[in-house]
Amino acid sequence: MILLVLVASVLIAAVTIYQYREEAKDYHKERLERKEAAIKEHIDFILNGRENTYEVTTENIPLIFKDKIFEIDAIHKLQINLYDLDGQLLKSSKRIIQRDTLDSCLDAEILNTLSNTLEHRYVVKNKEAGETFQSSYSYITDDRFKNLAILNLPYLENDDFLNKELKEFLTRLAYAYLVLILVAIIFAYFISNFITKSLRTISDKMNETRLEKRNKKIQIESSSEEIETLVNSYNSMIDELEASAVVLATNEREQAWREMAKQVAHEIKNPLTPMRLTVQSFQRKFDPEDENINQKVNEYSNTLIQQIDTMSSIASAFSNFAKMPAQKSENLNVVHIVKLALDIFNEDYIEFHSEAEEIIAKFDRTQLIRVVTNLVKNGIQAIPNDSENPKIDVRVFSEVDMVNITIEDNGSGIAEDTKAKIFEPKFTTKSSGMGLGLAMVKNIVETYNGSITFTSQLGKGTIFTVTFPK
Numbered sequence: 001m002i003l004l005v006l007v008a009s010v011l012i013a014a015v016t017i018y019q020y021r022e023e024a025k026d027y028h029k030e031r032l033e034r035k036e037a038a039i040k041e042h043i044d045f046i047l048n049g050r051e052n053t054y055e056v057t058t059e060n061i062p063l064i065f066k067d068k069i070f071e072i073d074a075i076h077k078l079q080i081n082l083y084d085l086d087g088q089l090l091k092s093s094k095r096i097i098q099r100d101t102l103d104s105c106l107d108a109e110i111l112n113t114l115s116n117t118l119e120h121r122y123v124v125k126n127k128e129a130g131e132t133f134q135s136s137y138s139y140i141t142d143d144r145f146k147n148l149a150i151l152n153l154p155y156l157e158n159d160d161f162l163n164k165e166l167k168e169f170l171t172r173l174a175y176a177y178l179v180l181i182l183v184a185i186i187f188a189y190f191i192s193n194f195i196t197k198s199l200r201t202i203s204d205k206m207n208e209t210r211l212e213k214r215n216k217k218i219q220i221e222s223s224s225e226e227i228e229t230l231v232n233s234y235n236s237m238i239d240e241l242e243a244s245a246v247v248l249a250t251n252e253r254e255q256a257w258r259e260m261a262k263q264v265a266h267e268i269k270n271p272l273t274p275m276r277l278t279v280q281s282f283q284r285k286f287d288p289e290d291e292n293i294n295q296k297v298n299e300y301s302n303t304l305i306q307q308i309d310t311m312s313s314i315a316s317a318f319s320n321f322a323k324m325p326a327q328k329s330e331n332l333n334v335v336h337i338v339k340l341a342l343d344i345f346n347e348d349y350i351e352f353h354s355e356a357e358e359i360i361a362k363f364d365r366t367q368l369i370r371v372v373t374n375l376v377k378n379g380i381q382a383i384p385n386d387s388e389n390p391k392i393d394v395r396v397f398s399e400v401d402m403v404n405i406t407i408e409d410n411g412s413g414i415a416e417d418t419k420a421k422i423f424e425p426k427f428t429t430k431s432s433g434m435g436l437g438l439a440m441v442k443n444i445v446e447t448y449n450g451s452i453t454f455t456s457q458l459g460k461g462t463i464f465t466v467t468f469p470k
Contacts, residue, residue: 001188002181009177013170020166028134028157032123035078036136036153042072043140043151056142058084061149062091069093081152082140087111090149106150110137114150132157198227202234215241266437267314270373271307274344278303281346303344306369313366329362329448334403335396337365341372342394347380349390355397361470367444374437375407375464382411382462401470408463414456422454441466 046068047056054060061082065072073080073093080093087106113122114137122137134155139147198220205218217235220227282300287293335354342352376392383390393408414422423442445452450468 001184001191005177005181005184009173009180013173016169016173017166020162020169024157024159024162027162028155032134032136032153032155035076035155036138036151039072039076039078039080039153040138040140040151042075046072047140047148048143056148058090058148065091079154081154083150083152085147085150087150106137106152113137114139198231202227202230205234209238209241263440264314267440268311270370270377270437271310271314273377274373275304275307277346278307278344306340307344310366310370328364328367330365331360332363332365332368334359334361334363334368334405337363337368338372338394338396338405341369342376344373345376345380347390347392350376350392350394353393353395359396359398359403359470361403361468363448363468364444371441371444371466372405372407374441375466378437378464379407379409379411379462382409382413384412387411398470402467403470405466406463407466408461410461413458413460413462414454415458419454419456423452 043065046052047064052064054064056064061084065082069080069082069091070093081089082091083106084090087108087110089104110122110124114120120139124135124137126133126135134157136151136153136155138151140149140151142148201220202218205216209215215238217238218231220231278300282296285296290296335356335358338354339352342350372394376394379392383392387410389410391410393406395404395406395408397404423438442452445466445468448468450466452464452466454462454464456462
């Protein structure tokens, strides 16, 4: 509405200016014609009057109008120039005349136009010093309509009066449209408030809509049919949202139990696998006559006991889900614990390197073993079965106040679309081993203010880096 008022005001102002200019042009044209007609009548009166004692010829024009030309100028308030038929200046009412070619001789174009046009009249318009001048040229004839001389009337277009009127009109128009704009703004404000009041109510209710709480329906007493339809749609959506929330909550609880069951199964599988491998290795290598049989039995027993303790801690942790994993810090030799965790694996391509024999840090013994075994197991699963040169490299080193453990494999690597999801608690049976174990590892490491990162190249392998403070 405001824009329409502004556009209308600009258009009306433009049309008004154009109209005033056209009227000014017509006014000056008609005024010059009236002046020219009046002066011609005056000249004819002098030529044919009793006071004229000279023969009416071109040569006698300067004598006939010797003093009369100034009288005509004074009466009609317009300069008068008289030229002979060849364009030479005969007489002028201008008091001081510069006798140059421009003043004393007419241009050939003017003479040709006068003689060849039907009206025998020619008007030239030009600008000098910012002012517009018109010069009209026409013939003076005797009583037999024979051409005697050429009459030239220089006319200055004085637009001061018209410009003043235009300025006053535009000022009044500006005041009128200013009032209209103010009225339009006020009117538009109240109209828009009336129109958008219901929409604001609906918008506020929509912004307050939450899935986890009971949402109120919209109640609007008076509104248009379109708004009422929108309100009814919103209220129907609220009913459907509440029903969906109930179903979603039930599904989420069921899904949580499923995930927890998968997680428990996965975590129990981890210690069971090395226990089985340890027993199988013991069966193959058991020799009653071996002099170190007691020592080996103790090592196998310690390994089994350690894994049983791990299973027991898992069971205890899942019995109290909020405390999983348990936060228990003790001063450990990280190098020794990592070696101990690697002892349960029989793969001869697993290599271990450490920059020192002893790196002390505060961590939970059982959980550190779980971190290492999970990552190494994932590395084993990432290596294809037909690999000719499988390799897993485990390194332990320290940097300032941090301990770093890296597990590098030359397996199949991690695809780009999988990298963002590998730490999600999501069970998988893929040979890459990206399942709940990595989510548990991440949870354990972050519990001790640490972090786990990885770099991977598809078809070349993966490097997991675990960092935690000493």
